[in-house]
Amino acid sequence: MTEQSMDEFDVIVIGGGPVGENAASYAIAGSDRTAVIVEHELVGGECSYWACMPSKALLRPGDVLDIARHMPGVKELLGDKTLDVDAVLARRESFTHSLDDSSQVTWAESAGISVVRGHGRISGEKTVDVDGRTLTARHAVVLATGTTASVPKTPGLREALPWISRDATNIHEVPARVAVIGGGVVASEAATWLLAFGAEVTMIVRGSRLLASGEPFASDLVAEALRSRGARILFDADLTAVSRPDAKDTGIGRIHGGPAELTVDGQSITVDEILVAAGRTPASSDLGLSTVGLDDRGYVETDDHLQVRGVPWLYATGDVNGRSPLTHMGKYQGRVAGDVIAARADGKPLNGKRFTASADHGQVPQVVFTPLQVASVGQTEKLARDAGIEVEILGVDIAVAGSSLQQDNFSGHAQLVVDTASDTIIGATFVGPGVDELVHAATIAIVGKVTLEDLWHAVPSYPTVSEVWLRLLESRRA
Template sequence: MVQYLRAREYRGVMSQETKSEYDVIVIGGGPVGENAASYAIAGSDRTAAIIEAELVGGECSYWACMPSKALLVPGSVLEQARNMPGVKEIVGDRELDTAAVLARRESYTHGLDDSSQVDWAEGAGIDVIRGHGRLSGPRTVTVGDRTITARHAVVLATGTTASIPSTPGLREALPWVSRDATNLHKVPERVIVVGGGVVACESVTWLLSLGTREITMVVRGKSLLSGNEPFAGEAVAKSLQDKGVRILFGASLDGVDRPDARDTGYGHIHGGPVTVTVNGESVTADEIVVAAGRRPASGDLGLESVGVDGGTSIEVDDHLQVRGVDGEWLYAVGDVNGRALLTHMGKYQGRVCGDVIAARATAQQLGESRFSASADHGQIPQVVFTSPEVSAVGIFEKEARDQGIDVEIVESDIAVAGSSLQQDNYTGHAKLVVDKTTDTIVGATFVGPGVAELVHAATIAVVGKVPLDSLWHAVPSYPTVSEIWLRLLESRR
């Protein structure tokens, strides 16, 4: 299904073929690898190369964050308009212009052409090498028949790939995975979605807004978004069910049958109708979307050549250095190390890693906090762009109690002037998990329209360990949804 454009495939590469050594070699050209390379050589004469087998810019730019958000925003805007007097009368029962939405999506993914990303890398002094890179020994990487050596560091930033369960007939049915769902070219009328996590819930959200009329979710567990506070998954499930989505909880996918499966390319319907058996019941749809998790892309990186097992998450320390490898030269950042499977956290790790490499290259000590990744230890912010949105940071109540923290729960419905002004029929909820011993927030969750913009304030409170008494003096502007912070603080007086 490789149908993207590598417009700069040969530009500059021939002149690089004589280079057999760089200061820093990064395998994986997504935003995580880009950050690691640029930070490692910033303000110096050090050299860096990025090795990429697909598109420079990686999963986020072409198949994940950017296209998914481009598909989700129009539906969110339409929903807000339908709940805004003076606007809803104009909108009426009109639906989205699907062609226009997909065209805007294409403007962000550049039609799967990575020219602009290559331009950025070259402008930053980073060589781009096309091909599959793998370790062949200490500080040594092979790309095809070419061998390159790193003076200071090799960084692994290969991310993850979609997992497809071994359900009989599922792989043979050529199901959509996240890459297909974000790059859809035709909206299927009937869809079966396997999974209940972030990718599944967001995919269902934009499929609904684009006109899919029948959606069945097959969820192994008892809730959606099971990694979040329970009320978040409950709110999203109710919203989807109210819009006609059928959610089968505690469901087992027993078998899949698609006699006319065809490889038609990313985002095109892969053949004829597909029938699945779920707990003994048959369900037929035009397409099946598998959103059943991700696995690290570490199986073909040559890790065995340096004494590390491949195929699993690569264990690293807080300098992002791979454990078990001597010499302070091998690093792994982003999803491939399994610490936090989010683009913004991978980019954060890339920045830390790049700073560590630069410091070691100039014999600096690593005592400063910027040389140690700490934000992915219980301080991770995340947003699920469903309707309603879910945003959270830190740890949840159950996790806090399991860790033995003396927990206080502070929560409130989001019902302030700002939320009522944002749209009619606004409903939302907020919850803080407080460590009573330190009087600081260790976790926060917000559910409701537009709450993605609330989470950074909570992130600062969690990372900065700001006492709740001090938060009394962080006065929220009126009338904004941020006034919920005042209501939360008032609820514990």
């Protein structure tokens, strides 16, 4: 085999997270095609080591403790005991493999996918430069580079070496006092486990509510739940300056120096660490996009085949395309893109729904894990009305036999957004303990365009929390 042929592959994927892995594996499945993943950090990506997996590993023990504290026969055994933080962190390490990606590399190789370490950058048509080594694709190049955490240019903030999401999920030292800058998913989830670990948490939120893209009632319930656990939440807050004279780079998840002083609305707040959870930036600035006539700033726009507009051999999947910045949606896009690449390589038409990404158009499910889970899919009431859709809102508290059996302090609310013209659900939100498993039924109803008349015959099992579906239907029976 010549050196040139060793660097030729049918598909090159830049980015080795679950999105890129899906794109590569689907593109070569059941064929003799070859694929390579180019990754400059860890194979497995953000989700495996710095986002989904470690964050949920940190959150779950607090959920279990809360359930136990409100379960007669169990709460008496606990007394005033709190979490064993060292044990929680050890379990987290079991999921992140202490940032060792060897098992992910082994999986890729077992699936017939080569792995090349280094920074991948497009250098021409179907070519990718990896630190001076040139890889050539016969069929396609896929971008799956994701996003990186943004840190605002507030005076003194960057110099203070604040934590970002990677520090929070790979926490090794628990600060006594933490300022969380932001009110979105990362901020709300991190505040949840920091409170469970015993930290004093102050959330500094520029807007007027948490989880601002969701339903207002969900925001209110989450804020109430965080406050009940000790969080201080400052809404419409203006952070104007940060001072931390002895900031030190002590490593991910370790306290970065001495106390920091934050000026918020003219008042001073002193904390031991700052967590910035103020948005993400697409990792597209150093991908060589300008070499093929594309803008190398911002999100990479695609069509519904995930093909980059104007470049038929280039695809963008996951967060970098800005369509739906969630791991499961990125993996979905990776599957679609892989199937499209495979079909085109085989000279087959792109017939069939699986070759077109449609789920990220108003059918996106998401679960936010705070003291109360927020499980949602589809459009909010506001989005629907802004789009000119005439809607009916069905909302009930989650108070059924299944919820009362789950835990004594169960409190939650459910809401459906119904398109009155078609009598189908176009949005759903569930808030409460353990409601994450309710959202898939709503997703199926939305994707399948199931009418409410038909949903009367989808009978929920008794006694489960799913019985709230019946209560929702009954709420419009009159």
